[in-house]
Amino acid sequence: MPTVVMAGRWPKGITMNQMIASNAPNAAAKSVNWTDKHYLVIDDCASIRQLLRESLRNMGAKSVDQATDGGEAIALISNKRYDVILCDYHLDGGRNGQQILEEARSNNLLNPSCIFVMVSAEKGADSVMGTAEYHPDAYLIKPITEGMLNTRLNRIWQKKQVFKSIDLAYARKDYAGAAALCDIQIVGNKLHENDLLRMKANLLLKCGDRDKARAIYENILCQRDCAWAKAGLARFYVQDGDYAGACQMLQHVIDGNSLYLEAYDQLAAAHKLLGQQEQAGTVLERAARLSPNSVARQKTLGEVSLGLGNVAAAEKAFRKCISVGEHSVSRTADPYFALARVCGIKKAPKEAMQILATVQKKFACAASDLRARITEGLVYLDNQDQRAAMVIADEFEAMLSAATAADLPSANICMDIATLLLEVGIKEPAVKLLCHIIQNNDDDKSVRDAVEKVFACAQMGDEGLVLIENARKEATDIMNRGVLLWKTEKLEVAVEWMRAARLKMPGNLRVLFNTAQILISHVQKRGYDPALLAEASEVLALIDRMAPGQPRHVELRLQLESIMPDPLAVGGV
Incomplete structure (x- = not known):
């Protein structure tokens, strides 16, 4: 049977002899020569x-x-x-x-x-x-x-x-x-x-060919029940915003194969996107019972449990996370800070402070010092030491007054700072911080739910809902304006508009994607510009660090590569 390379693409670095040899019938009966290994x-x-x-x-x-x-x-x-x-x-x-x-x-x-x-x-x-x-x-x-x-x-x-x-x-x-x-x-x-089909589907996704990857999953499921094909199809549902469909598909996977751990993690993530924290917690608890030594799963279980107010379950998960992660390449400071917070809620401030001292030694850096100070303030609040909490809150108010949007930490840390400020009565910078979180995560329901909870705990429930909606609308208007400028061929203005949008919302994935698209379009329609190409590459690299595996990232990366000049041609050779 002749060898066929799909889509006319010959793999790089593979000779004809290697191709023929690799396509030979499976020689499992041959004995391997183990001498030279x-x-x-x-x-x-x-x-x-x-x-x-x-x-x-x-x-x-x-x-x-x-x-x-x-x-x-x-x-x-x-x-x-x-x-x-x-x-x-x-x-x-x-x-x-x-x-x-x-x-x-x-x-x-x-x-x-x-x-x-x-x-x-x-x-x-x-x-x-x-x-x-x-x-x-x-x-x-x-x-x-x-x-x-x-x-x-x-x-x-x-x-x-x-x-x-x-x-x-x-x-x-x-x-x-x-x-x-x-x-x-x-x-x-x-x-x-x-x-091989499973691997091919994953490779097609990396190439940006979602339709062919999806077809592999669907064709397999037309022939037989297959857990990995269902899990693969569920990823498409999530990317398309059909979180309920993803939950249903992944539940079918688990019902058919209770040991398919990847499906539990996917299902919990889909429930979180739907705002169904209790269901996410239940799924993670079941997965953790099957395989308790996953650092990432224990951390997620602890976070979900703490969000639900289940302090005992959160403490158990964070302690397990620290224990199994002690010698793991996946070890981070996150569970230490979370456990310190749990100890504060349990009215054990002395243990909380000991944990904070430990984490600052194990993860010595400015970011750890910042988080330790935030957590310390929250522990003081949990234990009715308003004066000590106020001292720390004043420090953060001063810090925020001098900070730009790019200086601000992650959404979870910003929420902790806002919580501390609101609890001691410092309202304005806390509200700005929460609106910043919404604008950088405007399409993430789990983040919106968490911000709503912060407002509700500060007795600002109705006002908070209005602020959240206004922040989302402002973010949408900014993005729509940039897209309109792009579609009406006002590319120079569109580029500057999106640069300003990035300064205001540096963590908003849609802003970053639109920025990359407009930069690439500018080069496609106005001609070669090395500065714009470098900027587009930088934005795409940032997206990949923030949210790896995004289908649109692959599409834009391929567009960018298609307009990159030949290095030899540029060098004049």
Whole structure:
């Protein structure tokens, strides 16, 4: 059967011979030559390391490195590219196996073809489910026989070869080429067709081809029930604003597969977008029972629980988040500040202050000092120390009087500052701060609900609703004016208008998207302008940091790349 590259796109860096070889029938029966490969065994038990090393050597391995803990393992992985890593889940003194895998993946320390096998005597659901979320290539329960290890590694290696060229194209950010390679591999590897289609859909999304990605999910669901296709389709529902449809689809996924943890997180997020905080909390609690060692999930559960007034559940989640995150690459200061606030609400100010002192040592920076001071003021308020809270509130009033919109922190921190100011009677700067939050998040219902709650707690419920609506209208009017100038070909004026809009609303995604679109259109219609191209690239990079994975970002990035000049032509070569 002839090889076909979809849409005429030949993957970069792939030769004809490589293409033919990669499309050969699956040769799972072939025995892998393990002699020339590099291995790392990570275990704190010398006898287990010795056993695994001998098993590997009996398979032909010559280069076998060893590590006794997470720190030593990460140091080795950072300096050498391994083909096979066998890692114990439970390690003394620091990172566990899950955290080693998480850090290695986050920092791109593993080759696409590297086999990462988690090894453990632990059969408990906590360990197995938690590790599964980070997708090791296998999870083997001790004791491990040489035959078991050999069979499993051979099977994984053969599968890795199917995906190797795709992974390499992905690493080069050649997403269209990687998607074409998926089609090629499907022809000769029907055994892995399901995984290849799933990968292709994700790659198409990265290319900005939403219609083809969606068609993959819909075609699969016409043929069979498939959890990942439903979850993929639910992401489209969310992007299209159909949050209720997303909730229904994701609930179907969970009903059919109660261990599909990704669907729980998606479902909770969809409920939050609908303003259904209680439902989001229920979903997260269930997911946390199945897999309690996710830092991100515990943090989100704590935040939702605290918002619902469930202080006990919030405290449990934040303490767990701190515990499991201590040696994780995902560790942040957020749960520490949240736990300090919980202690304040529980009338335990001494413990709250101890936590704040701890977080300032662990995360020493100006941002941590700022948040610690805000939290300290809120703890004073929770414990009726109005005078101490007023001192801190005065500091923030002075700070806000000199700050620009770009100087202001995130929405959650701004809400805490506004809460503190309103509680001590400093109204005007608090109202400005809350309106700033609304204008930068004008289409986010969960943010609007949170701001409404701040106003309600300050006995400003009706007035707050009017202020919120006026802030949203002002933001919409500003954006509509910019779009009108663009559509009427007043591009120079439109560019300046959107620059002013960015100064006023630096965190508003719609403002940023429209700014990038107008800058790109200016170059398309008025000609090459390196300053405008650089500005558009800067805006798109900011969007990607703030909200990665946005479909419109991909579309605009492709537009920008299409008008970028050839470097050789610009250089006069």
